[in-house]
Amino acid sequence: MREPTPWDRVFDLVISATGDTVYMVGIATLLAALGGIPLGIVLHMTSPTGLSPRRITHRVLGAVVDVGRSLPFVVLLVVLSAFTRALVQTTIGPTAVIVPLTVGAVPFVARLVESALREVNVAVVEAAITTGASRLRLVRSVLLREAGPALVAAIGVTAVTLIGYSAMAGVIGGGGLGDLAIRHGYQRNDERILLASVLVLGGLAWLTQLTSDFIARTIDRRRSALRV
Amino acid sequence: MITVENLTKSFPGKGEHVLALDGVSLSVPAGTVCGVVGPSGAGKSTLARCVALLERPDRGSIRVEGVDLVALRGRELRDARRRIGVVPQGDSLLRQRTAAGNVALPLESAGVAAPARRARVAELLDLVGLTNKAGSYPDQLSGGQRQRVAVARALAASPSVLLADEPTSALDPETTGSVLAVLDRVRSELGVTVLVVTHDMAVVRRICDDVAVLEGGRVVEHGKVLDLLTQPGSRITASLLPEVDQAGTTPREIGQYDVVAEVVLVGFAAVGALLPEAAHRHDVELAILGGGLTRLGETPVARFKIGINGERSERALSWLAERDAVIRRAPRDIGGLAA
Numbered sequence A: 001m002r003e004p005t006p007w008d009r010v011f012d013l014v015i016s017a018t019g020d021t022v023y024m025v026g027i028a029t030l031l032a033a034l035g036g037i038p039l040g041i042v043l044h045m046t047s048p049t050g051l052s053p054r055r056i057t058h059r060v061l062g063a064v065v066d067v068g069r070s071l072p073f074v075v076l077l078v079v080l081s082a083f084t085r086a087l088v089q090t091t092i093g094p095t096a097v098i099v100p101l102t103v104g105a106v107p108f109v110a111r112l113v114e115s116a117l118r119e120v121n122v123a124v125v126e127a128a129i130t131t132g133a134s135r136l137r138l139v140r141s142v143l144l145r146e147a148g149p150a151l152v153a154a155i156g157v158t159a160v161t162l163i164g165y166s167a168m169a170g171v172i173g174g175g176g177l178g179d180l181a182i183r184h185g186y187q188r189n190d191e192r193i194l195l196a197s198v199l200v201l202g203g204l205a206w207l208t209q210l211t212s213d214f215i216a217r218t219i220d221r222r223r224s225a226l227r228v
Numbered sequence B: 001m002i003t004v005e006n007l008t009k010s011f012p013g014k015g016e017h018v019l020a021l022d023g024v025s026l027s028v029p030a031g032t033v034c035g036v037v038g039p040s041g042a043g044k045s046t047l048a049r050c051v052a053l054l055e056r057p058d059r060g061s062i063r064v065e066g067v068d069l070v071a072l073r074g075r076e077l078r079d080a081r082r083r084i085g086v087v088p089q090g091d092s093l094l095r096q097r098t099a100a101g102n103v104a105l106p107l108e109s110a111g112v113a114a115p116a117r118r119a120r121v122a123e124l125l126d127l128v129g130l131t132n133k134a135g136s137y138p139d140q141l142s143g144g145q146r147q148r149v150a151v152a153r154a155l156a157a158s159p160s161v162l163l164a165d166e167p168t169s170a171l172d173p174e175t176t177g178s179v180l181a182v183l184d185r186v187r188s189e190l191g192v193t194v195l196v197v198t199h200d201m202a203v204v205r206r207i208c209d210d211v212a213v214l215e216g217g218r219v220v221e222h223g224k225v226l227d228l229l230t231q232p233g234s235r236i237t238a239s240l241l242p243e244v245d246q247a248g249t250t251p252r253e254i255g256q257y258d259v260v261a262e263v264v265l266v267g268f269a270a271v272g273a274l275l276p277e278a279a280h281r282h283d284v285e286l287a288i289l290g291g292g293l294t295r296l297g298e299t300p301v302a303r304f305k306i307g308i309n310g311e312r313s314e315r316a317l318s319w320l321a322e323r324d325a326v327i328r329r330a331p332r333d334i335g336g337l338a339a
């Protein structure tokens, strides 16, 4: 039986791994939002009840998005390794993991955004149309603003999901808390590290959800009378 | 001025198409208020949505100030929309924007600069009496206040025409009054031509100059409210006039009279003085058995059930008819049959 890792060493390892996880998930969420939000807007706009119905475009995009969403993350990790190497010159470490994380999250975000936009009251959009608003203005000032809280919630859910995915990247040595938990904690049977990294991982997810809920509530002007 | 000609619109339904509008023609003179009434599913909203350029008709023309709007597309369509103010059916305010923000939307669409926009928004909120609610969000406003914001928004870009689809359907009678007062001001102070869809005859009584009755996608009646009131066989007369209840009069009491009739009186002079004068001139006993008084806009209108006793009862009745009272004879035994 080995000596257990001293707590200050555990602390250092967990801090450094947390930094890696926040970096991976943060960048991947940002990129997924940058790719997924426009894609979600296009999905909504081209839908039969959208502002520019295009049946074929909608079907094709929808199919691509759903296939993307159905691929298990572990498969993406492997399948995308060549693409990842071409993009970031490595297939291990946090930076490499960002690539499959982003690719996996873009279709996820797109569907969430589409359904958030679909929830915007049709009468509200039509009222805006009758003011002679251009399509760009309808999207920016009406759809995105009215769906604002739902969009924030969608990004929050995505970040939390990516925290989970990023932990899976531990199996291929992706770095971060999941990697720490699997390689130091589980494989070397180090209970302290396992416990600490899993706790921090859960705390991180919880904190992310809390933050996204808070932001969504803060920007939401509905039922604000109740909070006065 | 709105002119709708031969407007036809169908929707794909299960199996056959639903013909929502079947050759509707309608003209609303500049600066007047026209009500569109009719049963649910008659096509009222479809008509309003076509004129609002939200729905493209299959056939027919829609002209506002003489310009046909049906064929417009792209930028021209958006510019035309700006000249038509619309208060859509149901809650239509942006819930994430304040009252002022909602009213500002058409001005943003029109590219009005911020300072001019603020001044115009203040002006409009004043018009609808909501200056102190500028910073409130829709969820902090009552139903009537929300509708008034919607009216202010519809008027922001100074349209010559205002469409309102059931603007009072979700409101109680009191708040209905506040919304109607605003629509009335819109016509009288801004000279805007108003088309208002409603199923509430109180709306027609209060603010409409003209009324069109839609049924199964067709206009079955159209004219000045005051004219339709006295027109025999009109379908909406009954619903515009006060009920003739016979509270407190038994069939036996009705049976005492030589002549029993329903009279419709229009105008201040007629309502006030015609019946007593008829009694006096012909030396008959004239009693009001039921009915009541209402107002069409500013014009008092009455419908009474009267009983007349005396030798010259018939003369008294024809004298009333000569003075533009609308008389409908009630067969005397109807009361008896009903009892």
Ligand SMILES: Nc1ncnc2c1ncn2[C@@H]1O[C@H](COP(=O)(O)OP(=O)(O)O)[C@@H](O)[C@H]1O
Residues within 6 Å of the ligand: B011, B012, B018, B019, B020, B038, B039, B040, B041, B042, B043, B044, B045, B046, B047
């Ligand atoms: N978008 C639509 N798709 C299919 N049918 C419609 C649509 N809009 C209206 N209709 C049909 O057209 C008819 C008239 O509807 P509408 O104009 O809403 O009536 P109203 O406003 O008088 O109650 C109804 O039979 C309705 O079901």
Ligand SMILES: [Mg+2]
Residues within 6 Å of the ligand: B044, B045, B046, B089, B166
């Ligand atoms: Mg309707």
